Amino acid sequence: DAGITQSPRHKVTETGTPVTLRCHQTENHRYMYWYRQDPGHGLRLIHYSYGVKDTDKGEVSDGYSVSRSKTEDFLLTLESATSSQTSVYFCAISDWEDGAEKLFFGSGTQLSVL
């Protein structure tokens, strides 16, 4: 998984509670991404980072925040989890090759919000 570790792998939480998901990489990649995967929607970009403390919003950023205080760690926070945020969350890093930015994904975090 391209040196990417996501934690936790599974989490069950209640509506209204804060949740933080962690993505850790070991290969010093500049760009890191958070996606959510839902049936019928493929993968949708939540937030991404292009360096320490440099982040930007993706397609579905509402209700999520991110932080990157170290190159190797990219955190995704749900400030107040809702049932609509039940999903599988994937972290990814990228490498430029042959003129295109190729994504390498972690194994994902299954989040259930009850």
Add this chain to the structure above:
Amino acid sequence: QQQVKQSPQSLIVQKGGIPIINCAYENTAFDYFPWYQQFPGKGPALLIAIRPDVSEKKEGRFTISFNKSAKQFSLHIMDSQPGDSATYFCAASSRGSARQLTFGSGTQLTVLP
């Protein structure tokens, strides 16, 4: 707004068959078209990709066919095997940028032994 439409949603073939997964896009600025393969419990992995300056690309048993005028592209798996059973996602982006990458909704492929 779904910029990349993928079909079918699911597909079942016999071993040795040639499953075909189709994708259509709307944005003419797209210039990079990757396919990702995902096994249960794992993240998606890049399988093969194509640029619009070629009509076909092969890597092993996997082939992408690209029709620029129709704004469509498809994945063919030759001599499919049970180990090819997975979910396949097409995607498209402009300038090859991951930040611009739009995924299709996915196709769950089952190859029967």
